[in-house]
Amino acid sequence: MPTPPPPQPQDRPQERPQSRPTGEPGITRKNLLKAAVLAGAAPVLLGGGAALARDGGGGPAGLTPACHDGDEPTTEQIEGPYFKPGSPLRTVLTGPGTPLTVSGYVFGRACRPLAGVLLDFWQADTAGAYDNSGYGFRGHQFSDEQGRFTLTTVVPGPYPGRTRHLHVKLQAPGRPVLTTQLYFPGEPRNSTDTIFDPRLVMTVRQSGPGRESSFDFVLDVPQSPSPSPSPTGPTPTPTPTGPTPGGGTWRAGTAYRVGDAVSYDGVGYVCVQAHTAFAGWEPPNVPALWRRV
Numbered sequence: 001m002p003t004p005p006p007p008q009p010q011d012r013p014q015e016r017p018q019s020r021p022t023g024e025p026g027i028t029r030k031n032l033l034k035a036a037v038l039a040g041a042a043p044v045l046l047g048g049g050a051a052l053a054r055d056g057g058g059g060p061a062g063l064t065p066a067c068h069d070g071d072e073p074t075t076e077q078i079e080g081p082y083f084k085p086g087s088p089l090r091t092v093l094t095g096p097g098t099p100l101t102v103s104g105y106v107f108g109r110a111c112r113p114l115a116g117v118l119l120d121f122w123q124a125d126t127a128g129a130y131d132n133s134g135y136g137f138r139g140h141q142f143s144d145e146q147g148r149f150t151l152t153t154v155v156p157g158p159y160p161g162r163t164r165h166l167h168v169k170l171q172a173p174g175r176p177v178l179t180t181q182l183y184f185p186g187e188p189r190n191s192t193d194t195i196f197d198p199r200l201v202m203t204v205r206q207s208g209p210g211r212e213s214s215f216d217f218v219l220d221v222p223q224s225p226s227p228s229p230s231p232t233g234p235t236p237t238p239t240p241t242g243p244t245p246g247g248g249t250w251r252a253g254t255a256y257r258v259g260d261a262v263s264y265d266g267v268g269y270v271c272v273q274a275h276t277a278f279a280g281w282e283p284p285n286v287p288a289l290w291r292r293v
């Protein structure tokens with residue numbers, strides 16, 4: 001049975017990153033790219049209008065080599081004490097409470113969507129309690145070919161010392177893990193929670209009895225500025241392969257479950273997240289999926 005959690009002293013930052021205002025909502029290069037993706041077009045239209053105004057003007061806009069319009073990599077935040085590896089692969093977290101959907105995109109530094117990014121969510125239930133004995137309100141998923149993700153859950157309850165928030169870890173293949181938290185606008189406790197960061201506030205709207213929210217992540221993943229037929233290049237495809245470099249039992253194309261043991265390049269690993277492996281997700285590259293033993 002969930003019990004009210006103790007205060008989270010570990011959730012308090014040793015040193016809080018400097019906050020800055022969220023900035024005015026408006027049209028950004030990222031939003032234009034997102035619109036292009038939604039329209040099924042290659043994200044190449046960047047010139048003119050408000051985007052240039054936000055960019056400070058000056059010359060025709062081409063594809064940006066980096067997200068200069070405020071789309072810096074998403075701010076990192078502390079993990080807190082309640083992360084638990086081995087969450088189920090699922091996009092729907094069920095339980096009593098106000099329905100909530102969280103959706104958005106994962107972008108790289110050139111504001112291009114990233115496919116196949118691992119997103120591992122965990123949160124408190126509506127009463128502000130974490131399930132530390134099971135996997136209630138915990139689940140991981142992968143961004144789709146357009147870089148999209150959707151989480152269906154309930155609005156988490158606040159708990160002593162913390163405003164409402166969601167926890168998430170993201171990892172693109174072969175890249176470091178980004179750990180952060182997402183917040184709700186207009187929460188009274190936002191002003192007293194020293195971990196709260198306005199850069200991480202979701203856009204939230206009422207939808208019937210529930211809420212719909214959106215947030216786009218930007219990972220520090222280098223991307224080519226040149227357009228390509230697919231925003232992210234070739235979609236990772238699990239493809240069975242021959243022997244792995246350096247020998248070992250790990251194979252791309254294999255569906256691994258939690259607890260499965262493999263070897264790679266002379267080192268043993270245990271799977272901590274169920275997934276289907278593909279090239280680029282070799283165990284040394286993805287500590288969110290494999291624990292070295």
Ligand SMILES: [Fe+2]
Pocket residue numbers: 011080082162165167
């Ligand atoms: Fe938390």
